[in-house]
Each structure stands twice: as structure tokens, then as C-alpha cells.
Amino acid sequence: MQFAQKLYKGIFPQRLKLDQKEQELLQKMYPTVDWEYVRYYRNMPWYMLKSFAIATALPHSYSGKYINIYFKSYKPNTFISTCTLVHEAFHVLQYEDMASMNKKGWGLGFFRRFIRYYLGWYFAKWVQTFLKKGVNRKEVGYQAYRYHEMEIPAYDHESIFGENFHHYRNADDSSYLFQQAPKLVIKNSNSPKRPPIWAWLLGSIIALVLTIVKPIADCLILIIALLFGGWREDKTLIR
Numbered sequence: 001m002q003f004a005q006k007l008y009k010g011i012f013p014q015r016l017k018l019d020q021k022e023q024e025l026l027q028k029m030y031p032t033v034d035w036e037y038v039r040y041y042r043n044m045p046w047y048m049l050k051s052f053a054i055a056t057a058l059p060h061s062y063s064g065k066y067i068n069i070y071f072k073s074y075k076p077n078t079f080i081s082t083c084t085l086v087h088e089a090f091h092v093l094q095y096e097d098m099a100s101m102n103k104k105g106w107g108l109g110f111f112r113r114f115i116r117y118y119l120g121w122y123f124a125k126w127v128q129t130f131l132k133k134g135v136n137r138k139e140v141g142y143q144a145y146r147y148h149e150m151e152i153p154a155y156d157h158e159s160i161f162g163e164n165f166h167h168y169r170n171a172d173d174s175s176y177l178f179q180q181a182p183k184l185v186i187k188n189s190n191s192p193k194r195p196p197i198w199a200w201l202l203g204s205i206i207a208l209v210l211t212i213v214k215p216i217a218d219c220l221i222l223i224i225a226l227l228f229g230g231w232r233e234d235k236t237l238i239r
């Protein structure tokens with residue numbers, strides 16, 4: 001696909017509707033989350049087109065209430081996509097627990113506690129990893145992500161689900177899965193404490209800058225995508 005079409009799709013990602021079984025899985029697994037405030041997309045936003053991430057749970061830029069989950073590629077009820085969905089949905093539980101979504105949420109765009117803490121812990125972890133002896137410098141970024149305070153519990157939960165995936169795949173709904181692995185029902189993510197003050201401040205400043213700059217960048221990217229004919233792909237967006 002051409003560059004302009006990719007950008008256009010990155011501005012207007014294609015909505016994904018979870019099937020009944022997937023919706024029920026998330027509702028039973030994370031019963032305290034207000035799922036009506038979560039939306040799903042089949043491709044990544046434009047600013048993550050080059051990222052190594054295969055999915056991400058990010059705040060909606062034009063409200064303080066909604067969370068968008070984007071997938072690089074989504075194949076319903078496969079091992080990889082369902083594990084990834086469970087992982088990203090764990091982050092949604094963290095948003096919920098950190099008052100960063102729905103009517104109780106506080107903030108706007110990226111300026112929500114989840115993002116301030118996420119960025120803060122990332123910077124703290126990055127510096128800690130960088131100063132460690134024997135760490136390959138190219139790997140610092142990846143390790144700061146993989147051993148991030150808010151990623152470790154999400155990966156742990158995803159891995160428990162992965163071990164029990166066959167109980168889910170072979171049944172019509174998720175009842176049998178939760179009978180076999182009741183610890184998959186999780187009501188509280190035990191959100192982390194505040195990052196070190198310098199990292200928290202840096203995270204907060206960047207979250208604020210992103211909140212202000214993102215709408216401007218969206219407009220510029222849209223203009224570029226339109227100028228280069230990105231809209232021509234429009235019909236194929238509805239699969």
C-alpha cells in the first residue's frame with residue numbers, strides 16, 4: 001500500500017467489532033471495566049506505523065473518556081490475536097483503576113494519569129537499564145518497555161491466559177475457561193505507585209505536549225495524505 005494511503009488509514013483506522021464470545025471474555029475477565037468506553041481498530045494509528053508494537057491501548061485524543069485499542073493485524077479467535085487482546089485489555093483495566101477513562105475519568109487526550117505514569121516509569125526504567133553493566137545499548141529501549149512496571153502484570157496475565165487458551169478455543173463461550181482458571185478473573189490491576197518525581201514530571205510534561213500537539217499533527221498528516229491521494233483507498237477500508 002502506498003505511503004499516502006497508509007497515512008490516511010492511520011488517521012481514520014478501520015473499526016473492528018469483537019464477536020459475542022470475545023466481548024463476553026473481556027467482560028468476565030475484567031468485570032469492573034466500563035467496556036462501552038473502549039473501541040477497537042484493525043490497524044495502527046499513523047504515529048505508530050513504524051513501531052515494533054503489534055497492538056496498543058491509547059487514549060482517544062479528543063475526549064477524556066474513551067480508550068482505543070489498535071491492532072497491527074487481527075484474526076479473531078486465534079492464539080496470537082486473542083492473547084494480544086487480553087494483554088491490551090489489561091491496560092484498559094489499569095486505565096480504569098487510575099481514573100483515566102469513562103465518566104469518572106479525569107484528563108483530556110493523552111493527559112491522563114495512565115499516560116503520565118506510563119511515560120514516567122518508562123523513563124525511569126530506561127535510565128536504570130542504561131546504567132546497568134552488560135546491557136546491550138541497542139536493547140535498552142526494548143528492556144525498558146518489557147520490564148516496565150505496568151507491562152509486567154499485563155504480560156503475566158496474558159501468559160496465564162495463553163496457558164489456558166485451549167479451554168477457551170474449544171468451547172462456545174468462556175464459562176469453561178473461567179472454571180478451569182478462576183484466577184483469570186481480575187478486578188483490580190494494583191496500579192503502580194507514582195514514578196520517581198523527576199520521571200513523573202518529565203512524563204507529565206510530555207503527556208501535556210502530546211495532548212496539545214497531536215490535533216495539530218493530525219491535521220497536517222491529513223493534509224499530506226489528501227494531497228497525495230490517500231483517500232483513494234477509501235472503498236477498500238470497508239471490508
Ligand SMILES: [Zn+2]
Pocket residue numbers: 087088091151154
Ligand atoms: Zn502492554
